[in-house]
Amino acid sequence: MEFLRGHSRPNRLIYLEIYAIRSPKYFGFDGGNVFLGLAANKDNFRQVASQYQILHLAMHAYTDKDNPLFSELIFPPETDNVSENLLYAYELSHLDLNADLVILSACNTGVGKLAKGEGRMSWVRAFRQAGCPNIVMSLWQVDDE
Numbered sequence: 001m002e003f004l005r006g007h008s009r010p011n012r013l014i015y016l017e018i019y020a021i022r023s024p025k026y027f028g029f030d031g032g033n034v035f036l037g038l039a040a041n042k043d044n045f046r047q048v049a050s051q052y053q054i055l056h057l058a059m060h061a062y063t064d065k066d067n068p069l070f071s072e073l074i075f076p077p078e079t080d081n082v083s084e085n086l087l088y089a090y091e092l093s094h095l096d097l098n099a100d101l102v103i104l105s106a107c108n109t110g111v112g113k114l115a116k117g118e119g120r121m122s123w124v125r126a127f128r129q130a131g132c133p134n135i136v137m138s139l140w141q142v143d144d145e
Contacts, residue, residue, distance in 0.1 A: 042075040042087050046095065055099045055132075061106035061123070068112050068121040069093075093129035102127050103136045110137035 032052070035044055040059070049055060060074040069090040077085050104110075104123060112122030119125070124135045 038076045038078075040076060041078050042085060043078065045075065045087065049095065049099070050097050053099055054101045054103075055097075056103040056105065058105035061104070061109050063108045063111050063122065065112060068125070071123060071126075073106070089123060089126040092123075093126040095130045097127070097130040097132050099132045101134045101136070102132045104138065106138065107141045108138060110139045 032054075033048070035041075057073065062072045062074065064070045064072075069088065071089040073087040073092070075085045075087065079085070109123045110120070112120050112125075115121050123137060127135050
């Protein structure tokens, strides 16, 4: 199967996980949700992400170092149109998230150019613009096996 960006590999998107945790006392969890496989889709994320204080996204991502606003979080396919399954950084930055902590378990989510006066141009910027002050991310490839 032809994958995004010309990479030929099996579709491993069914392993996507989104952990959304309601945690007003941080470690005294008062509930949460886990979205696995096809349930961890772009529409569900957009609908419920603002309701949680902690978000953990274990998924595939593509970081565009030349144009960071077009970096992509890759959700499982809801349709055959691949672009409808992508959440771009510019889209994310316009969401109103209430999370105090976002954990990105995806490849190279902390990679990006360092811009004077701006900081690292990576997923951190998009999540901060969406209202998340604390982001844990990866500077390397994440094994999805």
